[in-house]
Amino acid sequence: MHFYRPLSPIKAVTFDLDDTLYDNHSIINKTEKEVLRFIREYDPQFSNFTTETLSMFRNIIKKKQPCIYHNITLWRWLSSKTMFGHYGYSSKNAKKGADDIMVHFTYWRNQINIPLSTHEILKKLVGKVPLVAITNGNAQPEVFGLARYFQFVLKAGIDGRSKPYCDMYQLAAKKLDIEPQAILHVGDNLVTDVKGAINSGMQACWFNLNNKTLIQKTNTYLLPHVEISQLSSLLLLI
Numbered sequence: 001m002h003f004y005r006p007l008s009p010i011k012a013v014t015f016d017l018d019d020t021l022y023d024n025h026s027i028i029n030k031t032e033k034e035v036l037r038f039i040r041e042y043d044p045q046f047s048n049f050t051t052e053t054l055s056m057f058r059n060i061i062k063k064k065q066p067c068i069y070h071n072i073t074l075w076r077w078l079s080s081k082t083m084f085g086h087y088g089y090s091s092k093n094a095k096k097g098a099d100d101i102m103v104h105f106t107y108w109r110n111q112i113n114i115p116l117s118t119h120e121i122l123k124k125l126v127g128k129v130p131l132v133a134i135t136n137g138n139a140q141p142e143v144f145g146l147a148r149y150f151q152f153v154l155k156a157g158i159d160g161r162s163k164p165y166c167d168m169y170q171l172a173a174k175k176l177d178i179e180p181q182a183i184l185h186v187g188d189n190l191v192t193d194v195k196g197a198i199n200s201g202m203q204a205c206w207f208n209l210n211n212k213t214l215i216q217k218t219n220t221y222l223l224p225h226v227e228i229s230q231l232s233s234l235l236l237l238i
């Protein structure tokens with residue numbers, strides 16, 4: 001554990017989800033593979049699709065709606081609908097196809113096994129301060145057993161622009177009725193989590209997953225208050 005700024009008393013903790021409370025990379029990789037397989041089998045016209053094909057439709061939407069990245073679920077749905085439309089589906093059937101893809105996506109996206117140790121840590125923390133989740137992603141903590149620890153979950157696109165924008169940080173403080181400087185945000189990303197939280201007036205805990213060196217990170221703009229490499233270190237802080 002390293003300290004970079006003096007910590008003030010902590011009355012609540014907000015958590016990033018992906019790659020902070022579970023390894024998201026393997027889940028997303030598996031999900032993308034399963035979604036591609038589903039699309040290929042959906043219609044013989046799609047049998048040769050690759051990840052690049054799907055990216056192309058995502059880029060079409062991004063060009064039309066540059067701010068769509070704040071809502072990655074809607075972005076995925078719109079990309080799918082556009083893809084079906086491009087291959088001759090009626091608007092109604094394109095919507096149905098996009099819905100079918102999202103059902104498949106949602107299933108695989110939430111196949112997340114939370115380590116027992118993480119449950120133990122959250123159980124201890126929740127007895128001390130209120131906990132909240134703030135995510136740019138579309139995981140559903142209620143599906144994989146984490147929702148019980150959080151007073152509420154804020155999601156980009158629904159509850160504001162994505163991190164590092166201050167929208168969800170400010171909303172969390174308002175809903176908790178706790179001043180931002182008494183809230184500690186914990187996350188693995190130096191920009192979305194650390195910079196976002198500090199710009200919102202919160203304290204920031206950087207969860208350094210892979211033993212990275214803070215000063216070597218070229219996109220480091222703001223130092224966190226504290227750096228940890230294991231979630232259990234939070235029990236010493238709270």
Ligand SMILES: [Mg+2]
Pocket residue numbers: 016017018019020187188189
């Ligand atoms: Mg993360």
